[in-house]
Amino acid sequence: xxxxxxxxxxxxxxxxxxxxxxxQFLTSWRPFFSGFHLIVVKDPELKEELNIPEGFDVxxxxxxxxxxxxxxxxxxxxxxxxxxYFGYLISKKKYIVSIxxxxxxxxxxxxxxxxxxxxxxxxxxxxxxxxxxxxxxxPYCEGADFVRxxxxxxxxxVPCAASCGLWLNLADLDAPTQAxxxxxxxxxxxxxxxxxxxxxxxPISGINxxxxxxxxxxxxxxxxxxxxxxxxxWETLEDVWCGMCLKHISDHLGYGxxxxxxxxxxxxxxxxxxxxxxxxxxxxxxxxxxPFFESLKLxxxxxxxEDCVIELAKAVKEQLGSDDPAxxxxxxxxxxxxxxxxxxxxxxxx
Numbered sequence: 491x492x493x494x495x496x497x498x499x500x501x502x503x504x505x506x507x508x509x510x511x512x513x514q515f516l517t518s519w520r521p522f523f524s525g526f527h528l529i530v531v532k533d534p535e536l537k538e539e540l541n542i543p544e545g546f547d548v549x550x551x552x553x554x555x556x557x558x559x560x561x562x563x564x565x566x567x568x569x570x571x572x573x574x575y576f577g578y579l580i581s582k583k584k585y586i587v588s589i590x591x592x593x594x595x596x597x598x599x600x601x602x603x604x605x606x607x608x609x610x611x612x613x614x615x616x617x618x619x620x621x622x623x624x625x626x627x628x629p630y631c632e633g634a635d636f637v638r639x640x641x642x643x644x645x646x647x648v649p650c651a652a653s654c655g656l657w658l659n660l661a662d663l664d665a666p667t668q669a670x671x672x673x674x675x676x677x678x679x680x681x682x683x684x685x686x687x688x689x690x691x692x693p694i695s696g697i698n699x700x701x702x703x704x705x706x707x708x709x710x711x712x713x714x715x716x717x718x719x720x721x722x723x724w725e726t727l728e729d730v731w732c733g734m735c736l737k738h739i740s741d742h743l744g745y746g747x748x749x750x751x752x753x754x755x756x757x758x759x760x761x762x763x764x765x766x767x768x769x770x771x772x773x774x775x776x777x778x779x780x781p782f783f784e785s786l787k788l789x790x791x792x793x794x795x796e797d798c799v800i801e802l803a804k805a806v807k808e809q810l811g812s813d814d815p816a817x818x819x820x821x822x823x824x825x826x827x828x829x830x831x832x833x834x835x836x837x838x839x840x
Contacts, residue, residue, distance in 0.1 A: 496611050502583040502703075503607065504529045506574030508721055509591050510538035517543055518594040522605045529577040533721075534569050551576060560830050567712050567823060570721060571696060572728050575712040575827075578703065579834055585614055586707075587700040590723075593754040596658045599679055609752035610653045610700035613683055617647025618746020620688040628683040628748065650685075651706040651745040652736060655698035657756040662695045664772070665724040668762035683750035688741050691783055694733020697723065698754045701736075705745060708795045708831045709736045713820040716772055722760030727772045731820065734783055739798040742788045771816070778813055782806070796828050 503526050505512070512530070516523065527547050532540055534553035542548060556565040556576055568576045574588055587610050595603045616630035622644050629636045629645070636645055661676040668674075686692050701710060714731035723729075740747055786805055792798045803824035810817035 496608060498525050498527075500584040501607070501611060502527050502529050502577070502581040502586055504531065504574050504577035504581065504586055504588045505591055506571055506577070506588070507532045507540055507591055508536065508571070508573075510536060511541040512591060513541055513543050515591045515594065516546060519589075520545070521603065522595065522607050526607065527583070529581060531568070531573045531577045533573045534565060551580070559834060564826065564830060567826070570719060570728075571723070571726050572712040572715075574696070575710065578707060578710050579830060581703060584702065584704050585611060585700060586703050587611075588696065588698075589754060590697045590756070592757045592759045593657070593697065594757065596679075596753040596755040598681070598753075604752050604754070606655060606698065606752035606754055610655065613653035613748045613751070614650050614700060614702050616650065618650040618685040618748055619644065619647045620685050620741070620746040621648070623687055624685075627750070628685065631683055648744055648746050649705055650702065650748055651709075651740040652694070652699065652701040652747045654692070654694050654733075654747065654749040655700070655752045655754060656680075656750065657695075657697060658753050660756040660758055662697055662723060662756075663762075665762045665765040666773070668724060669766050672762070679753060680750065683748055685746045685748050686737070688746075691734060691737060691780065692747070692749065693730045694736065694747075695723075696729030696732070697756065698752070699729075706736060706740060706743075706795055708799055708828060709739045711735055711799060711824050711827045713823040713827065714775070714816060715819065715823075716775075716816065718771070720760075720765065722765065724760065724762060725765050727775060730776070731779070734779065735799070735802055735824075738783055738786060738788070738802070739795060742792065742798060743795070771814075775814060775816060778810060778817075782810055796832065799824050799828050 503523055507530050530548055530550045532552045556568055578586055587607050598604055626634050626637050659675050711732050712728055714727050716727055719726050737747055788798055788801050792801045803821040806817055807821035
């Protein structure tokens with residue numbers, strides 16, 4: 491599939507604007523964003539006016555727009571990197587592609603720019619294979635297939651819920667790792683896509699991601715916020731928590747999640763050593779989250795994504811709420827998110 495074969499009316503590209511000047515970012519992506527509808531959501535804490543070059547089909551949303559749609563009291567859910575979730579909420583398209591505003595197109599080993607949008611859509615439109623691992627990676631990719639011994643009864647796969655892309659240059663490491671390895675950069679381009687096996691957890695990064703909004707949109711929840719949350723990725727955990735919820739719900743409902751291609755080139759931003767000087771509780775919360783998700787079993791009566799999120803929120807409050815107030819706040823935010831999702835989307839249908 492080429493970019494010309496994609497139904498561009500089915501795709502929204504959502505950009506969370508933490509930087510006011512998007513000129514370099516959008517100019518670099520112009521060859522691949524052209525013809526698609528863009529939703530740019532301005533971080534409500536960003537004071538400067540956005541600078542957006544001409545020539546894009548773009549709708550820009552600010553704090554004022556958020557308050558009109560969800561109310562002033564709920565607009566606080568969408569600060570910092572979580573502003574992109576507002577774009578997920580108001581989109582009406584089948585697929586969402588979201589790339590951080592400090593990323594530009596990567597180059598493959600042959601020196602060609604990578605069309606991340608097309609690759610994400612290819613990943614989403616082809617089935618996933620979470621129930622039986624294919625050692626030749628994604629069997630639906632060009633040049634690949636199912637290996638000998640792969641059950642024919644499973645070769646039709648399952649719907650793909652999300653496509654988790656990767657990064658060249660500045661990899662998505664946590665602050666302690668990046669601070670310890672200040673000069674480490676990712677230069678390894680692995681030309682592969684694979685389905686993450688069912689029941690396996692993974693830290694999904696919001697830097698370079700796409701998902702089927704019609705299939706799992708409500709599962710992309712802005713919930714777990716750190717007390718000292720900052721404006722660089724390693725000072726946040728919202729996307730990792732969101733990803734763990736998404737993966738668990740996808741497993742429960744019989745969907746798959748892919749990782750690998752496409753790559754983006756991630757530019758330098760932030761100081762990991764400086765971030766470590768803050769009170770950063772992300773590592774502690776993750777150590778408590780893992781056994782929770784390992785043992786969690788959603789009820790068979792949870793047949794819709796919205797039901798799964800509510801049941802998950804209930805379990806979070808009951809099992810983790812006493813450990814840390816961040817979990818209680820996350821559970822409450824998950825319930826509120828579903829209320830907003832149902833309200834906004836029911837209004838759109840009426």
